[in-house]
Amino acid sequence: MNDRALALQLRGVWRRYKSGSDFLDVLRGADMDIYAGEIVGLVGPSGSGKSSLLHAAGLLEKPTEGQVSIAGEACENMTDGERTRVRREKLGFVYQFHHLLPEFSALDNVALPLMIAGTPRKEARMEAERLLVLLGLEARLAHQPAQLSGGEQQRVAIARALVNKPRLILADEPTGNLDPDTSNTVFEAMFNVVRNEGAAALIATHNFELAGLMDRVVSLRQGKLAPWTRPSAS
Secondary structure, eight states: OOOSOEEEEEEEEEEEEEETTEEEEEEEEEEEEEETTOEEEEEOOTTSSHHHHHHHHTTSSOOSEEEEEETTEEOTTOOHHHHHHHHHHHEEEEOSSOOOOTTSOHHHHHHHHHHHTTOOHHHHHHHHHHHHHHTTOTTOTTOOGGGSOHHHHHHHHHHHHHTTOOSEEEEESTTTTSOHHHHHHHHHHHHHHHHHHTOEEEEEOSOHHHHTTSSEEEEEETTEEEEOOOOOOO
């Protein structure tokens, strides 16, 4: 039995979409437990439902059926306002595209979520600087996104996802637009800072090499999750 705190629990999660006069079941009773400090990869063919699972886990979409708990808090019957609170307090998101604000520096892009939550500007910027330094960006604090490389931009996005001290990071192809060497650098930085901050992470990726570096990997096929086995070399 795992004695660490549960960051994410899914039980019997279904996601059904209407397609014309028919229905498409993308998730079919998905079950998952992720614990604090754990980095879990999510793989599966294109169209298998990885993004739908992340949206359900991130409270961005309500599952058709099933239960979603974030850090021990059951979320399936929450109001929209309650779901927004949980996303703000307990979840961090990293996407394939960084979505940084172009007119702000790296430091202020990261500090902004804290300031929106009511943290004084000086304190927010100090915490933003701490995370950016952890991610190796101490020389880029004042740079705007256009002055940063793709890998640097994505590391800023990772810092922004972590700045509110979430219990769970959800990442959807976070290095999908980066070259292999840069992908390795960004993934290593993400792994290190997620562990350092005591969060858990669920990372959807097509990159099997990087998936193999995670604590464990699950595969989504036909709407259900199962342990992933690395393909054998040909």
